[in-house]
Amino acid sequence: MSIEEIWIVDDDRGVRFVLAEALRDAGLAVREFGDSEAVRAALHDARPALLLADVRMPGEDGLSLLRDLQQRAIGPVIVMSAYTDVATTAAAYRAGAVDYLAKPFDLDHAVAVVQRVLAGAANVAAPAAAAPVARHALLGDSAPMREVFRLIGRVAASDLNVLVTGETGTGKELVARALHEESARRERPFIALNTAAIPSELLESELFGHEAGAFTGATRRVAGRFEQAEGGTLFLDEIGDMPLILQTRLLRVLAGGEFYRVGGRELIRCNVRIVAATHQDLAARVAAGAFRADLMHRLDVVRIELPPLRARRGDIPALAQHFLAATAQELKLPPKRFSKAALKQVAQRDYPGNVRELENLCRRLAVIAPGREILPGDLGGGADAARGGEWTDALRDWATQALADGEADIHARAREALDRTLLQAALQAHEGHRQNAAQALGVGRNTLTRKLGASRTRRR
């Protein structure tokens, strides 16, 4: 399999043949398919660098195939069709196409478009390879986050235990990782353990490991997280939920720097930095008798408090844009951007799940929002979704390109195309009957006749 292959799917053998030949002449590797089903079958063990897809084909049409392919990491898709109306082109872009070739096409033009798209894909991919998305970068420019960064910088190099507090999804684990990355321990392991996610009877062996035969089912010696993290950092998440009996054991290890594996006799010395996190009020847990005060003091040498997202709304736009771009890059999807209005709404929303919830929203939008620009209506849950979005998206893309190319008479040409499309649709719906077509469109018959003349539509 070659990942540089260009795939063509078209039920018309003639089109396939001439296009494939032209592309091969241009030095490209090409594979041909007669229907969507054949493409699907080939996807089991290969991916095209670029797909040229016809729209109307017997069986599954090209757009349905495309919509499905959006979920998979394939190269860019160019749609080819004899139907160049706004609805079809818009649907193609919505389904994820990056370009549209109107049939019949000029072969040189088609090859040029393919080459341009391939070059664009390479340009997009290049920085990704050079600078992989820093999945664990802590972002934020608000005053409370700057304070967090300052604290991380100050204590990272020390071996002091750190307690990170904050609501769920505020980035506590990211802070723990940052502390590790900025410390002299960075070459050693960073091990994370969510104490609340592990049944209490297993937690001890999870932390300290066990010897063979220590309990039923312990067939061999297993190292615990403390041993795994030797020389590095151990992140204990949800420490507030740790059972009291284990708190006692943990306290002893922290005080003495040594422990036994479960069922073991060998005393093991450890050199591990502890970063603990909790979304609970530990002092209140202590007051309630659920947490040992002495353990709290040992863990809470330095406290880093993460603010909830609502306390730093100013960070939301940059976070949202980062998550949107990072997801597109990660899943090899075409990049999208927020419209001004959509970004404003995103910044105004409530996120009880904090950054994680915002991240999930953006990941969803990166995958499912139909256009290149995310509109308020795409956000879901919003009042009246901007449903007209499909064809105006295509129109916006067209206008943006035309403006960028410095073309003339953009407005007049757009109006003409709009009129022509509406008139053709109405005439088709009313079998060429002008009076009815005009009535259906809500324009006078004279207007219709005038416009028909202007747009040179075939008279009947």
Ligand SMILES: Nc1ncnc2c1ncn2[C@@H]1O[C@H](COP(=O)(O)OP(=O)(O)OP(=O)(O)O)[C@@H](O)[C@H]1O
């Ligand atoms: N400041 C930030 N910059 C970039 N991404 C962030 C930031 N804060 C959180 N995230 C992202 O949000 C998600 C949740 O972060 P994380 O797991 O660190 O939160 P947490 O506070 O440990 O959550 P929980 O208490 O539920 O375990 C992660 O995907 C993380 O990458």
